Amino acid sequence: MTERTTEPAAPHEPVVVVVAGALYDGGRLLAARRSAPVELAGRWELPGGKLEPGESPEAALVRELREELGVDVEPGERIPGEWPLKPGYVLRVWTARLLSGEPRPLEDHDELRWLSRSELDSVDWLDQDRPAVAEAARWLPAP
Numbered sequence: 001m002t003e004r005t006t007e008p009a010a011p012h013e014p015v016v017v018v019v020a021g022a023l024y025d026g027g028r029l030l031a032a033r034r035s036a037p038v039e040l041a042g043r044w045e046l047p048g049g050k051l052e053p054g055e056s057p058e059a060a061l062v063r064e065l066r067e068e069l070g071v072d073v074e075p076g077e078r079i080p081g082e083w084p085l086k087p088g089y090v091l092r093v094w095t096a097r098l099l100s101g102e103p104r105p106l107e108d109h110d111e112l113r114w115l116s117r118s119e120l121d122s123v124d125w126l127d128q129d130r131p132a133v134a135e136a137a138r139w140l141p142a143p
C-alpha cells in the first residue's frame with residue numbers, strides 16, 4: 001500500500017515566531033504599551049519580538065528585552081500555548097525573571113507598568129496577548 005498515514009495532509013507553512021516575556025518581579029507582571037505601528041499604538045503587550053534564524057527562543061527573549069527595556073532577564077519556562085498574530089506569525093511566551101536593571105521603554109513602547117494579579121485587567125491588552133496574560137497570571141501570587 002502507498003497510503004501514508006503519518007504525513008500531514010498539507011505541508012506546514014513556515015511561520016515567524018514572536019517570543020514574548022512574562023517578566024515577573026516582586027509578585028507583579030510587566031505590561032508594555034506599544035508606541036508603533038499606528039494600528040497597535042496604545043495597546044498593551046508582553047514585550048518581545050521576532051526570533052532570528054538559528055536563535056533559541058530563550059536567547060531571543062534575552063536579546064529583545066535588553067534592546068527594548070534595557071534589562072537583563074533570566075528566561076524560565078514556556079507558558080503553555082501558542083497564539084496566532086497576523087497571518088504567518090505566532091506568539092509564544094516564556095516566563096522570565098528580572099536579573100538587573102529597571103525596565104525603561106527604549107524601543108517600541110512608551111509606557112511600562114508592573115501589574116499585580118488584581119490589576120491585570122486595568123490595561124487594554126492586545127487581543128492576541130489576552131490568553132497569554134491569563135496563563136501568565138498563574139505565576140502571580142493570589143491577591
Ligand code: CDP
Pocket residue numbers: 018019020040045046047048049050051085089091108126128129
Ligand atoms: O522587535 P521585532 O521587530 O522583532 O518584533 P515586534 O515588532 O515587537 O513584534 C512583531 C509582531 O508581533 C508585531 O506585529 C507585534 O505587534 C506582535 N506582537 C504581539 O502581538 N504581541 C506581543 N506580545 C509581542 C509582539
